[in-house]
Amino acid sequence: MVRCGAAALRKYGSFIDGLRLYVRGGTGGMGYPRLGGEGGRGGDVWFVARERTTLKSIRDRYPHKRFVAGTGANSSVRALKGDKGQDCEVAVPLGVSVLCDGGRQIGELNAAGERFLAARGGLGGSLATNFVPCKGQKRILCLDLKLIADVGLVGFPNAGKSSLLSKMSHAKPQVASYPFTTVQPELGKLMYKDYKQVLVADLPGLIEGAHANRGMGHKFLKHVERTKQLLLVVDISGFQLSIKAPFRTAFETVVLLTKELELYKEELLSKPALLAVNKMDLPGARESLRELVQQLQQPHDFLHLLEEEMIPARTLEFKDVIPISTYTGEGIEELKACIRRSIDEEAERENEEYRKKQLRLLQPSAGDRR
Template sequence: MVFIFRTLFAAKELKKPRNYLRSKFIDSVRLHVKGGTGGTGLPKFGGLGGQGGCVYCVGKEDANLRSVMSKHRGKTITAGHGEDSRKTKIVGNPGSDVKLEVPLGITVYRDDGKVLGSIDKEGETVIIARGGPGGTPETNFLGHFGQVHHIRLDLKLIADIGLVGFPNAGKSSLLKAISRAQPKIANYPFTTIKPNKGIIAYKDLRQISIADLPGLIEGAHINVGLGHSFLKHVERTKILLFIADVQGFQLSHKHPMRSCLETVLLLNRELELYDPELLQKPAILAVNKMDLPGTDAILKSIKEAYKDINSVVETLPEDIRPESVIAFDDIIGISALRRGPGIEELKNLFRKRLDDLADETDPNIVHPSKLFRQSRATVRERGSKVT
């Protein structure tokens, strides 16, 4: 009897998921929302019923979808009903609105796939269920029902830099080396199973956000592995940082060993098959683990290959050959472990590329680095006039 009890207890323990698989990150929530019903009018005195309340989302920097889900799971979120008109109050009060605080980067989808709106800034709002109008002479003084929707709140992380790479390429190590984030790091693939976001802080108080996203595998574009749950977060990053192991990558013994260049081109292909527009984003290639012996020659060969990359692509097997090759603004060698060589250079590169991108999108904005260059040039000009 004791043996049976121990066996059942052990089986129960085996079903318990490991701690690192209990992801606290939620990036999609489904809700049932209902706008308030409009109040009834008063025909005798021409009184108007109050407007039904609305349900809407409002962006908040420190909000998260987990709190929304835990508070409203399995419930219909209903706004207040409009007040009926009466002799002592001819115009009824409107119903109370319901405000859902959501994180920035939310897109709201209706059950039929229609996009109701998106929230990218603090305080930005999207109405997800309008209240019904109150009773008026045009409606025979009858209030109308509010809108009823099944909606999906879909989160796509907003970050300046998005890390793209195969498992165990060193994305989490790099995030830890250059930011305040504390991601899980280990020497086995798939350490990262949920997006991590860090902030790079500079001495002049500038901050740049960087997102470490779960590692891709071949077939991610058709939702193999973490698939779409990863790729959708790439869409809202300004710059893509491809990170590749200088020694190459092999997912398992059933998969072929890919060289460093082949892994980069395979990443290129996965992004292209998911959304070709992603290849139009500015991109940087960081070749990691350059502290290992003999890696300088590999980095040099990769730089040479990208001088005429189309001819290289033609020689690749069809299953890893992209139709369009992403143009890297920079190719740099780094060692992400313990703030190795190339880390400071990469941080400065982020600043430069983000400033260049901002100048291209809005030339009227004067950025700190540009302002500093202008002031230094003015000082030099004044000094030359004095002499």
């Protein structure tokens, strides 16, 4: 269960992916007893999805994080029906889930212009209420942001995800030769000659146990949920988090990343996936790559050599395995082409499914044909 407490509001640098707000609908207007007049309803508070909006901009612009709609107009001799109070609209980023104070999701906003009624205004005073207005609904809600991107970069720390993003796009993530350089999600755009743009999210490095929230794993893994495709990035020479941690080969790294995704949310493994094998400029990388490809082609011949808790119920099937070097630039253009091809194939598949669905809806049923 997601909580709205301090843990949910933890931020990484200037990036915020959780915000707690107080919202209250407007109070209704007074009724007019002598003539049976009815006061106007209080205004509503709405969350409206807007592009180029961030949770940080909401926090900076409204430091008190309180949003109250207008009061309904009183009934009078001139206007027996009072006007409705002014609505309060709060612009929120795309990809926001709305959670109640207990952590239960009650709505989400994924496309520009989508609206969510956060707090309803109170009824105006009328005969039914003895002409006394009602107060508006008041709630404490959490906005939980999950990045929307075409491709999500997934890997352990120091695999070279940030370097890869900077090579493929104009993003400028922090890059260094030590783990945990990336402490906040970074977004970059891949630009193609036909002006097609593909949005790529570089997610902070996972560690073993991320599914159980080790290393703030849930805060990172949740951003994978709304990416259309996965791009796993592994170091061909293997990975070791610390001196006390076990060394993992490139194959074991792939298996562990798959296991972490599966334990967090099994549906993630149904996303189309590519594998970028980084640091191919290192000595012995070609031989290690041949061994890795063989292991990926026949994974069950090697899985029995691993600890049982490392083995996922199902293995990821990669559409392509691309050897790269973010140091020399080897394979970067090929990787960009593979990403574009995968995105286009998936879009075509979705379009074909939509066309088939529309045809089924248009076909008359057996009863209609009679």
